[in-house]
Amino acid sequence: APYDLGGTNADDTAKPVDFGGLFDPQTVHVIITDVMGSPSSTFDTVFFVGSGSFIAALPSQIEIFADPEASSATGSVRILANTGSAAFGTIVTISITASWLSAMPMLVALDADGSAEIILEVDTMSLPDTPVQTEVVAQAAGFGTTSFVVEVSLQSSIEGIHLAWPADTSSSVSVVYIARDSAISPVVEYRQLGASLWISATGAVRDSDTESGVQYEVMLAGLDAAATYEYRIATGVGSSFSPILQFKTAPAPDMVQAFTAVNFADTGLIDRLDGLSAGTRYVRDELVSRRDSYDVVVLGGDYIYYNTDKRYGSLDNSIDAWFREWEELFAYVPVMPSYRNHERVLQENIPTWAKRFPTPEGLGAERRCYSFDVAGVHFVMIVVPLNPDNGVLSSEELNWLIDDLNEAAFSSYRFVVPIIHSPPFSDGTNHPQNTNLRAQIAPQFAKFSNIPIVLSAHDQAHERSFSLTGANPSWSSFNIESGGRKRCIDTSGNGIVWVKTSPGGKLSNINGDFSAFASGTPPSWTAMRSRSLHVFTELEFQTDDTITVSTYGLFGELPAQPAQPAVLIDRFMLGDGMSCVEFAFSPLTAELTLSTGQQQNVAVTVSLVGASSAANVSLQIVRGSSWLSSSVSEVPNLSGATTFSLTVNAAALAPGWYHGELQASAPGVFSEPFHVLLLIA
Secondary structure (H helix, E strand, O other): OOOOOOOOOOOOOOOOOOOOOOOOOEEEEEEEEOOOOOOOOEEEEEEEEOOOOOEEEEOOEEEEEEOOOOOEEEEEEEEEEOOHHHHOOOEEEEEOOOOOEEEEOOEEEOOOOOEEEEEEEEEHHHOOOOOEEEEEEEEEOOOEEEEEEEEEEEOOOEEEEEEEOOOOOOOOEEEEEEEOOOOOOOEEEEEEOOOOOOEEEEOEEEEOOOOOOEEEEEEEOOOOOOOEEEEEEEOOOOOOEOOOEEEEOOOOOOOOOOEEEEEEOOOOOOOOOOOOOOOHHHHHHHHHHOHHHOOEEEEOOOOOOHHHOOOOOOHHHHHHHHHHHOHHHHOOOOEEOOOOHHHHOOOOOHHHHHHHOOOOOOEOOOOOEEEEEEOOEEEEEEOOOOOOOOOOOOHHHHHHHHHHHHHHHOOOOOEEEEEEOOOOOOOEOOOOOOHHHHHHHHHHHOOOOOOOEEEEOOOOOEEEEOOEEEOOOOOOOEEEOHHHOOOEEEHHHOOEEEEEOOOOOOOOOOOOOOOOEOOOOOOOOEEEEEOOOEEEEEEEEOOOOOEEEEEEEEOOOEOOEOOOOOEEEEEEEEEOOOOOOEEEEEOOOEEEEEOOOOEEEEEEEEEEEOOOOOEEEEEEEEEOOOOEEEOOOEEEEEOOEEEEEEEEEOOOOOOEEEEEEEEEEEOOEEEEEEEEEEEEO
């Protein structure tokens, strides 16, 4: 309440404190702030309001965070009598009904100042995973009763665990986390999977300014390449440690060994109040379920959208909340970020993010551009232009990129994979393609024969190009390479596939939805596109110097529908000399919104690419057969193109998302799915 304790009358006296409406008795907790000429300071005080003798609890509600790895947790409350020293020796009895809570002592005599401290102990082992609370009653003869609420949540003394590769990826890894208590030592124990003895490593403070606690970094070095390790983190509770976690080191640079990277971007924080993080939880959970198959996470930017989501207060707290949400992935797989418009501007800044992310040295003290290597593959993490929609890299940033690519050219990398947030190729309307950036960087990439793919994000719809080469220096026109194939792509023509993987859970603030496409008919460069799914892209680098690229998508959250299985919306392979006969569909997918009871027909044209002879084609509904049907099941002697009809019958479909799939197959032809993505509104 705004009680005037500072004295704001003309004569510097205080206005009367109005206790009207308060019941008898009541304790009022007040924070008094000194604002009269000297730096502000605060302290707590207590007013007792009422008549007669009574006791009160301070505070009246206690929140205790219990470490799940510890056997107990403690908190405290003070019982006070309004009569002060006159209550000396009065016996207070504590009554608790919750089996997981005890008090020490249960009977206590008030001290000379009329107060006594009660230590509350929580039996952590008997707590459920969800927060619990109970009311505790204190009683004293002649003073009546008072009560206070104890709320307990399981929460580790360490949080935000994530792995990173600031040094050699095959022999080291950094473990980064926040300790809630600065007395906790930065110690990590580790051992190779199957070993019995733990090795201890000590780290140091990485950032002492986080509001959640102290951030530590512990470097584990001298590791074997391509090996699996277990590790655990000292929690500071006696000699206890965190649960045992795992990670894999990368293959050595000269090792010909397969590995998998996963790329996603545009996540937002889970449970945004505006509902725009409709797919974030599902994407996170799907990636966690697949984490054992990943060797590295390469992030595409735009993580928390702090300018439109301030539920956690400060930028620091919001970043820490994001790391907590993704800990079940990042604590197992090294995560390497790229910084985009939301990390660079829009009330955020790269230095604050860079404190959380150990990366190799790069451009500037904040390492806004950097690169790293995994098993002969060179990843180049490029900062977004200050104007992401039509701006370009600064001369400093462009020169860094050119130097990095030139140095990579002397190292005989199998592949170089650039990652930049702004899409040089896109038909989306929320953040249109940045043709200025394309004209700046595409000619640089085209100088090197081992850059077959570029990853981007930013505009909230998945799009992927054919393998392209520039037809002029600015790449305002281009050639489609590899015979127009979109599944088996021959990289010997030095073409580049441009992949836009977005969103990773968050819909756009611009339209509250996925990005709409500008063109009803996809631009000529388009090999695949979809605007109904939250997506992530896996890159499997094979031992035969090929790459299999798979993009999976998930429908967003709806109130009456559980999470749906991930949809393999796009897959292709890259490699020198690669070739196959494949199908082409037009349209590329069918994305429909209907109401229950409606029916719609979709005309679909199928043709062959790279065929020297006709093929007998089978068209089978492999998903959604209860509501999806095809006018034909076979196309004999297909040599050119033929059109058939798909019927979507929503007569028996309740509101929700539905995925239907038709599979085209023929002897000697790469099978091709046609996806129907249906929303019953």
